[in-house]
Amino acid sequence: MSSGIRDLRTFIELLRERGAIYDIGAPVDPVHELGAVLRACEEQGKAAFFHDVKGFGIPVVGSALGSHERIALAVGCRHEELGDVLEKATLSPMPCREMDGSAPCQEIVADEVDLGTLPVPVHAPRDAGPFINAGVVIGRDPATGRHNLSYVRLQVKGKDRIGVNLNTWRHLRDFFEIREARGENLPFCVAIGVDPALMIAAAFRYEGDEYEIAGALRKEPTPVVRARTCDVLVPATAEIVLECEILAGEREDEGPMAEYTGHYSGRYPQCVGRVNAITHRRDPIFQTTAGASYEHLLLGTAVTREPRLKRLAMTTSPRVREAYLPPYASGFLAIISMENPHPGEVRAVGLAALNAHVNINTVVVVDTDVDIYNPAELFWALSTRVRWERDQVVIPGTLGNELHPSADRDGVISKTIIDATLAPNLRDSYVKIVYPKVNLAALLGFPTSS
Template sequence: MAYEDLRDWIKTLEKHGELKRIKEEVSPELEMTEITDRVSKSKGGKHGAGGPALLFENVKGFPGQTVLMNQFGSERRMALALGVNKVDEIAERISGLINMKPPTGGFLDKLKMLPQLGELTNAFPKTVSAKDAACKEVILKDGFDLNAFPILKCWPQDGGRFITLPCVITRDPKTGKRNMGMYRMQVYDGQTTGMHWQRQKVAAEHYRNALRAVAAANASGDVRTASVAAMAESAGGTVTIPDGPIGGLRQVALGNLKGSRLEVAVAIGTDPATTFAAIVPAPPEVEEFLIAGFLRGKPLEIVKCETVDLEVPAQAEIVLEGYVELGELRTEGPFGDHTGFYTMEDEYPVFHLTAITHRKNPIYAATIVGKPPMEDAWMGKAVERIFLPAMKMQIPELVDIHLPVEAVFHNLMIVSIRKSYPGQARKVMNAIWSLGQAMFTKCVIVVDEDCDVQDLGEVTLRVANNIDPERDVQFTLGPVDSLDHASRLPNYGSKMGIDATRKWKAEGFERPWPAMIEMDAATKARVDGIWAKLGI
């Protein structure tokens, strides 16, 4: 089921009893966070774990405006958002496509493939005209002001107000590929924000490619300055010209970068599948517009922007158009993050607005992050289930994975494997650390296939009993998440792998390995038959 837009999604939430309208006046400064935090951490009641979605209809200081929060904040709503009964159904669709083989029979075999081929066809976005794009009901090319929207200040020590659920769209200057990612944006004033592009994110690579392009165009001899080094480090890499006709590696002065821009567009309040597509850890070669279409089962409608050469979801509530000026950095933060700690101040690019378009009476969509569990826990669990088939393609022995919400996703991954040879658990650890965003995983625990990785009690039993710490714990160094405040250096630190599988003689374990205690099947069946009579 594809939702046309955010409003269609809200109607569905209400129809299913998953929406609570808040009539009391509530401030977007701290108060909405406190209310949403309490709701998202609720474990019982009418709506179960995660509470209901919240629509604030009486926003202090913003008469007539509404704010949607906690829209993905439960297992049921996450499935509803993707139009399925269970999120695992998406994984099954992906498995079907991955395992799709050319038809070997006649016409009937080809007909059987049509549904799968249709899924791929529906993934491609559809460009519509401005008159068919609801996001252009109001077009402001001058006199616009971000302060007109009820943007949240989430936590007391936050550096300001932050846009927390934006779909940020950029185009790679090198390949022309679009990317849609979710990066928080601190509001500096009515026309500028921060752009929190952590160096390992795709948009940050687009920024670096823009720097390299400018460097290649403007380089004239060796120019080395401290400001260039600082700028290059903040961009996440040295700005250089590759060896070629010019000869040698050269750097370009910061002054030569002024006036050079990377265009950016930001969609706020899209249909739920499109918003979710912005957070998935897809390969850079796969555009998120395609992922949105696949999840929706229907092409995503996109429309050209007014002032930048980019496309945005046509039915979005709000669209911000603009650019980052290469070489311009500004202090961003602190920000109360999903780790449960504040991310400290750092230097990030600045987003300058050139236009704002929006629907009439736009609905502002936001989320908050902090100590888990919160709304992002359910989004992270959906990512875990949906991308398991893709991980199995890279790591065939993989049976299941679990990213406990208490470890805020990138700090712990528990994996079960079909062990076939000595040292395989360590091979799997290293394979995980080589996979896209999985490279940030601080701790990897590997267990045998008969261990349910979703059962933390069972995992704890295996780890506590199956390891000799000196032998079975592996340490390595590499990139870590920018939010990791405990690493020895920003973005660089150590990781740990724990081999909690049964040890083999071929791995140097000479002692007998004991069997786990389990009742025999016949006794279980007999007790099952008399259980009701026991009155226990």
């Protein structure tokens, strides 16, 4: 890959070159202020680098991958190519490579484990405390030894104690359940501040080893090194590594935290972890993402799921044109456009889309004259082209995600497919009104906003 990105640092430099990050020199409080400033930067389309976090000598970067453009930049492609690039990466895995000699992430080994030395923000006003939520969590399958990368929010509860929020359908949870049944703890590591290819890889639900996706995205194997206190391989160029274990037989209340649904999560008994070692690079950078931020939504609910959505929809009908998981709907809504669907095809495509990811609970199918990326057009189609008793089907009692506010505690929810396409006999009678485009600036003689 020609972008020159090898780690978080080189990516931040690239963001600076592109004017995609705000450097914030003013002192910022990690409790509530940092999260609010981060959101404000995101709303202006920028990442944020906090040079002076009150009470800490470690800078914090946030929202590094908080837009489609920055995610595309991280993997060296254009926004429109992102889906294909990500899809290909899952089909051409490249295993990681264990480094000889010393690794940057182990340049410094902390004398004492104390999470209070790290600038972990309390992001949102009602968060229960500081959460590490942009750390890539690395575990190993006790049965096969393969590595798994994912995100798990970690609530800092003491110098070496963390809450570990493991939802259903998570590989790390499966690994822990195997170990716990034997009365054993599960070792795992958290790599904070990594090559963005690893951050994207960690967001995938993938049956193999996600290091292989990062390697495929970078077109070279990810350099890794063995952790010092457990048999887990960690990214060699990570800024900070926490070496931890999830404790068998222990559960403790965890949360609430601002979640991707746009609501605070509840407070429930969750797993508990112990941090056994902290290693880091010289002059480390802490990386964070605010709960319910664009970065959280894009990584957690959209970009890694869209390729599969498109593939399933398009293999179900050759009349599918586009498929989209808008981040504003937290990954619960899929919008699909079709060109003159044949009888029964909208529902067939809708069922395929519902299977693209367990969280999807609403599928809306529209005609190709509707811009699926424009929420106003979607609402127009829903308001003008749907006969609700005929065009909507509801499937009760289906597995979704337990964080959805209307799901049962075990994640069971109802799902729906809405046919917002014009019936074939109406296509000629109801033609969408589209005025020709004009060059207003040329006409008026001064620049206009469009």
